[in-house]
Amino acid sequence: ETGYMTLDTGYKNTGSCASTITYLDGNKGILRYRGYAIEELAEKCSFVEVAYLLIHDKLPNTEELNAFKSLLERFALIHEDMIHFFDHFPSHASPMSILSVMVNSLCNYYPEMSDDPLENIDMTAARLISKIRTIAAFSYKKSMGHPLVYPRHDLSYCGNFLNMMFDKPVKPYTVRPEVVATLNKLLILHADHEQNCSTSTVRLVGSAGVNLYASIAAGINALWGPLHGGANEAVIQMLEAIHADNNDFEKYINKAKDKNDPFRLSGFGHRVYKTYDPRGTIIKKACDEILTVLNISDPLLDIARKLEEIALSDEYFIKRNLYPNVDFYSGIIYRAIGIPTNMFTVMFALGRLPGWIAQWKEMREDPSTKIGRPRQVYVGEPERPFIPLEKRD
């Protein structure tokens, strides 16, 4: 009677699904992509390798990896006509709104995509993964009023992104290996997370036969939410508010516990994890490392650490199994790298894109997939007689 269905009772209509891509155990804090532990992938792979793994269900060998890299290089530019789009966004436009508009528009420039999306999934995936990075960097340059910096053939996926973001004719940017390694790790950790809000959106929109670009644009919009991908930006705003409030931790902890106050500790809690989010553990360590390498001392990191310590010793959070999630420390790394706060969720989208593509491909390759049509339990009025206008209250 709850309307909930299990795997063998028409689950496809409820939005849940069987998948071979990502496994997570929320009680044990386990996360695996295609059977590989996230800890190993984050330490030993590049983001491009993990993107290939998610989409093809295998870690690429040297030949496959080089072929994928060549496609990413080939598709790094966006059509010059699309650059004019940026001239018409207001300067305060949200980078997430720009990203979803630009990605949605790609289907107009690459119509062959909508014919048989799976036929050239390699090309389509590489085109989207490469272009979203360029779109993100170009939107930042445009928002700063700086000249665009084009992708280079001699830089890696992450190196190119950093260079496109921060290189300037008058002040060349040095692509530091440690920063590239940290960005690779962050993007890997965001690459997929089974049926979260934005991935379910991509699958649901895709199940109607919509092309990949439009399905991904829908996922970008779902990720934008402060309860989802927007949380990394909300964490920084929360830490800055505590800093401005002379580190009044007690005030914010009490606000988070107050049911009459809509405030929640951003970066804390999760729909599935009821222990440490394994991604958060890796990101916290990476945060310490990169701030040391860059010789940055960020008061927000000290505040985050103290907030975590206080929350994890508070009965309210312990009883509800609320722990830091993937978003709690990631924003501090982005700040250290120089990425503006309003682009943190864009970074989440760059990381999540291969997972969205893999999930969309899995859904479209499954011959039993039906158009997503979750059911409901009706709790409204029983049937009642019609009331003519003149007799209504």
Ligand code: SDX
């Ligand atoms: C992501 O699904 C995914 O996998 C998403 C994601 C991914 O990779 O795609 O992991 C990315 O979205 C991570 C989550 C980012 N969002 C935030 O950090 C926003 C802050 N978090 C909360 O809003 C909340 O924890 C949610 C939205 C994430 C989950 O909300 P739920 O499902 O209500 O959490 P719950 O059922 O575990 O809550 C249990 C209790 C409730 O109180 P009671 O009714 O029992 O009294 O804990 C409370 C909640 O109100 N609670 C919080 C809290 N999170 C839950 N109280 C204070 N602060 C919080 N952060």
